[in-house]
Amino acid sequence: MNVNKTILEYINGKNEKEFDPYYIYNVQTIKDQCQTFRNISYKNKSIHFASMANVNPHFLKIVKNEKVNIFVNSILHLNSAMEVGFHGQDIIFTSSALSVKTMKYIGNLDIQLNVDSPNQLKQWQQLFPGKAIGIRCNIGDNVKPYSTHAGFFIGKDSRLGFTREEIRQIADKSKIKGLHLYVGTDIFDIDYFINSYKELIDIAGDFPELEYLNFGGGFGVSENGGKHFNISEYNTKVTNLMNQVSEEKGKSIKLILEPGRIIGGMAGYFVCQVTDVKPRENKQLIGVNASTVQFSRPLLYPEIARHPISIIRNGGPYISGKKMPTTIFGCSTYSRDIFSNNAELPVLNIGDIIVFGNAGSYSASSHMQFLGFPKPEEFYL
Numbered sequence: 001m002n003v004n005k006t007i008l009e010y011i012n013g014k015n016e017k018e019f020d021p022y023y024i025y026n027v028q029t030i031k032d033q034c035q036t037f038r039n040i041s042y043k044n045k046s047i048h049f050a051s052m053a054n055v056n057p058h059f060l061k062i063v064k065n066e067k068v069n070i071f072v073n074s075i076l077h078l079n080s081a082m083e084v085g086f087h088g089q090d091i092i093f094t095s096s097a098l099s100v101k102t103m104k105y106i107g108n109l110d111i112q113l114n115v116d117s118p119n120q121l122k123q124w125q126q127l128f129p130g131k132a133i134g135i136r137c138n139i140g141d142n143v144k145p146y147s148t149h150a151g152f153f154i155g156k157d158s159r160l161g162f163t164r165e166e167i168r169q170i171a172d173k174s175k176i177k178g179l180h181l182y183v184g185t186d187i188f189d190i191d192y193f194i195n196s197y198k199e200l201i202d203i204a205g206d207f208p209e210l211e212y213l214n215f216g217g218g219f220g221v222s223e224n225g226g227k228h229f230n231i232s233e234y235n236t237k238v239t240n241l242m243n244q245v246s247e248e249k250g251k252s253i254k255l256i257l258e259p260g261r262i263i264g265g266m267a268g269y270f271v272c273q274v275t276d277v278k279p280r281e282n283k284q285l286i287g288v289n290a291s292t293v294q295f296s297r298p299l300l301y302p303e304i305a306r307h308p309i310s311i312i313r314n315g316g317p318y319i320s321g322k323k324m325p326t327t328i329f330g331c332s333t334y335s336r337d338i339f340s341n342n343a344e345l346p347v348l349n350i351g352d353i354i355v356f357g358n359a360g361s362y363s364a365s366s367h368m369q370f371l372g373f374p375k376p377e378e379f380y381l
Contacts, residue, residue, distance in 0.1 A: 001308030001357045012315050021272040021290035023364050023378040029267035034066035042239040044252045048092050050260030051077045053361035058380050060084045071258040114180040118166050134178030136161040139199035174209045182216035194237050214256035221265040223306040261361035268360020270295045274352040283325040286348050291330035291373045296366045298339045312353035320346030332371045
């Protein structure tokens with residue numbers, strides 16, 4: 001991975017021989033990704049950033065300034081969104097197993113809600129009869145579900161959403177204003193998205209007062225930086241699909257998308273320092289001044305988290321022709337505190353700086369107190 005000039009200058013500008021780990025974000029990359037989704041050709045649309053990816057107030061303000069709205073799934077994130085100026089229909093709340101207390105809180109705000117089950121719908125309608133509501137749908141196995149690193153989001157193995165039979169049993173479908181779908185995470189197959197959307201559209205025919213179709217997110221971000229989501233192909237296909245739906249319905253149906261990791265994932269970097277080197281037979285074990293509870297994707301998804309790595313030595317990228325298998329481990333006694341296994345890196349020294357790329361989403365936001373290390377600072381350039 002090549003660290004761009006702006007990031008490198010910032011790291012060198014700190015001019016600290018010893019430092020605590022931190023995150024850096026390239027603000028322009030976040031803005032560009034927001035505009036990529038805002039430029040989708042279908043006119044009647046609303047783009048909502050999935051706050052679980054990064055709820056830092058500075059990040060949310062950047063998204064808001066780019067005229068992207070927000071999607072939340074907890075009261076904490078809802079309050080964070082409102083604190084930076086999101087309000088009303090800017091906000092979509094979708095979750096599962098909502099308590100009555102949570103429903104009452106949401107119901108007193110003018111935000112969009114999608115509920116997850118018949119019981120949740122019944123409770124909502126008892127609390128707020130006649131108030132607009134959407135439902136999260138499980139389209140079943142007509143499209144073979146992808147098993148992603150976060151599990152199944154559709155099909156018989158998913159816990160989420162109304163099944164097709166539960167949808168059929170809704171007594172008064174005129175009260176349902178929208179249908180929500182989430183097909184998986186880090187998906188690059190455009191046809192998988194479109195075929196799944198078509199299943200939701202098939203369900204939509206039974207809802208006479210339908211106002212929106214929310215296709216969720218799940219747009220792929222490469223683990224090693226070598227693959228890119230084909231937004232151009234996606235734009236063409238989803239626009240054609242929505243134009244067809246609106247024509248068949250005889251009115252313009254709103255398209256809602258909820259991009260998360262793809263908005264900021266590639267904008268972020270996690271910076272730490274080599275504090276120990278353990279030579280082993282045919283490999284090196286590299287200890288750093290950070291823990292995976294501070295940069296948690298490698299801890300949460302050890303099978304797939306392969307963040308690109310850059311080494312900085314003496315103020316510049318360190319590139320050596322000779323590389324060897326390398327394990328990068330954290331500064332705790334926890335056996336799973338591993339950032340990377342079997343990376344091919346040059347021989348490293350204590351004091352070298354390690355920069356992990358693709359660290360802008362589901363990284364700082366998923367810091368945990370387990371192991372006792374503080375949340376790293378975040379800097380926006």
